[in-house]
Amino acid sequence: MKYYILNSDDTNMDKYIMCDSAVIGDTNQYDVISGRRIGSWEEKVLLYSSSNKETIPDYIDNSLGWFVVKLECKDMIVKYFGEFVEVLPVTVRDRNNIEPDFTAYVINVVDVVEHAIDMQLSKYRVRKFMDKELISFQSHVLSEVKLNGHHIFKASEHLLITFIDETFKNIIEENKFTGFRFDDVYSV
Incomplete structure (x- = not known):
């Protein structure tokens, strides 16, 4: 099985909108990417500036680092991978009022695999910050035995980081969803 790091397609930044600010209230942006369910979710707004030349991709890039998708893409993810995610609605708003507001969905990935990264084969540095050790990866090597299913x-x-397998990637590509980039990850 092949594995990938899931990213937004930043090679088409001139073609796609990018939500560069947000109104998220008391929510810590990192809570949404921590692998834990959020549960209670108040209205959140992602803002972008339309110039009438960008399109809105299925994966909407944003400054928070959240995995945000349009309705059709959300429905497909829930259909095939619903047990691995929590879906949280957000309003996407054009601050120039050229385009109407619409609802998109944060895909909060809640499947956390223990020891998924082979630390012996991955390249990384450990840095001290206050009383914590922070790991900065140069390359990841995934342990396939931990990833079945x-x-x-x-x-x-x-x-x-959100990792995906070939099954997830194929469904995105077969449905021609836009705005995705898949970076290869080694696995053993």
Whole structure:
């Protein structure tokens, strides 16, 4: 099985909108990418500036690092991978009022795989920050034996990144969803 890091397609930044600010109230942006269910969710607004030349991709890039998608893409993710995610609605608003507001969905990945990253084969540095050790990865090597049945997941060693398998990637590509980028990850 092949694995990938899931990213927004930043190679088409001139083609797609990018939500560069947000109104998220008391929510800590990192809570949404920590691999834990949020549960209670108040209205959140992602803002972008339309110039009438961008399109709205299915994966909506944003400054918070959240995995935000349009309705059709959300429905497909829930259909095939619903047990691995929590869906949280957000309003996407054009601050120039050229385009109407619409609802998009944060896909909060709640499947955290313990020891998914082979720390012996991955390249990383450990840095001290206050009383904590922070790991900065240059490359990830995933342990395939830990990943059977996990299609979209976080690794306990690096919660900021969402990993996917070939099954997830194929469904996105077969449905021609836009705005996605898949970076290869080695696995053993």
